Amino acid sequence: EDQVTQSPEALRLQEGESSSLNCSYTVSGLRGLFWYRQDPGKGPEFLFTLYSAGEEKEKERLKATLTKKESFLHITAPKPEDSATYLCAVHGTGNQFYFGTGTSLTVIP
Amino acid sequence: DGGITQSPKYLFRKEGQNVTLSCEQNLNHDAMYWYRQDPGQGLRLIYYSQIVNDFQKGDIAEGYSVSREKKESFPLTVTSAQKNPTAFYLCASSPVQGIGLNEKLFFGSGTQLSVL
Numbered sequence: 001e002d003q004v005t006q007s008p009e010a011l012r013l014q015e016g017e018s019s020s021l022n023c024s025y026t027v028s029g030l031r032g033l034f035w036y037r038q039d040p041g042k043g044p045e046f047l048f049t050l051y052s053a054g055e056e057k058e059k060e061r062l063k064a065t066l067t068k069k070e071s072f073l074h075i076t077a078p079k080p081e082d083s084a085t086y087l088c089a090v091h092g093t094g095n096q097f098y099f100g101t102g103t104s105l106t107v108i109p
Numbered sequence: 110d111g112g113i114t115q116s117p118k119y120l121f122r123k124e125g126q127n128v129t130l131s132c133e134q135n136l137n138h139d140a141m142y143w144y145r146q147d148p149g150q151g152l153r154l155i156y157y158s159q160i161v162n163d164f165q166k167g168d169i170a171e172g173y174s175v176s177r178e179k180k181e182s183f184p185l186t187v188t189s190a191q192k193n194p195t196a197f198y199l200c201a202s203s204p205v206q207g208i209g210l211n212e213k214l215f216f217g218s219g220t221q222l223s224v225l
Contacts, residue, residue: 004151034213043115043199043216044152087152089214095159096167097142097214099151 002027002092006100013078013107021073021103023088033071035064036087038102044087047073078107111136115200115217121225122187122194130185130220132200139205141183142214145169146197155198158183159205187222195224 005024013019025033032051036044048057050066057064061082063074073086085102092098113134122128134141140159144152154167158177172191177183183202187194198221201214 032212036216041197041219041221043113043201043218044214046213046215049213089152091212095157095165096154099144101149101151 002090002094002096002098004088004090004098004100006086006088006103008103009101010104011106013075013105015079015107015109016077018074018076018078020075021086021105023071023073023100024069025071025088025090025098026069027090027092027098029093031091031093033066034089034091034097035071035073036089038085038087047086075105078105080107080109083107113200113202113215113217115198115220117220118218120220120222122222123225125189127186127188128222130187130198130200130222132183132185132217133181134183134200134202134215135181136202136215137180138202138215139180140203141177142201142203143167143173143175143183143185144199144201146199146219152199155185194222197221
């Protein structure tokens with residue numbers, strides 16, 4: 001069965017303190033791994049799609065990487081406005097997307 | 110602007126009552142989904158539909174029903190059989206599956222359902 005595990009559950013960083021979020025997955029035939037940002041009381045906002053091991057994508061202070069078993073979301077010099085829950089999801093050969101439980105990031109000024 | 114509109118933003122259900130959550134999209138996407146989000150849990154799939162007049166159960170379909178009479182609309186009914194309906198409900202859509210490199214989900218802004 002397709003499965004996604006995210007760690008840590010929560011992360012508190014000082015402004016400017018870089019770190020990484022982890023997404024471990026098992027999937028039969030990866031069609032895509034997705035990162036989303038979710039603010040409280042709102043729907044998830046798309047960040048990145050990764051398709052194959054070795055692929056990397058960047059957007060402002062965020063960089064997503066992918067291996068055959070996990071993905072990392074690297075946050076460089078975070079700002080308070082980066083505080084949110086970050087969700088990881090995979091899409092396998094079935095018709096469903098499987099989500100992790102998310103990492104709640106708090107960036108302290 | 111293209112997007113997904115969910116309404117209402119907040120909804121309250123009385124015991125024994127059925128309530129319907131609305132989801133409309135103008136992205137011309139074929140596939141639509143309903144997810145339930147509870148604190149500390151990942152998004153769980155309730156129902157999904159890939160074409161009009163067809164839909165499939167997800168992992169937690171019991172106590173819910175859907176219809177897909179139009180491509181743009183995918184309403185979710187929370188029936189009285191759903192004993193623990195309090196949650197944040199998210200509607201999503203994606204382009205036709207199998208096309209390849211653009212199958213990401215686009216989400217609405219969500220409906221918070223609470224029990225009175």
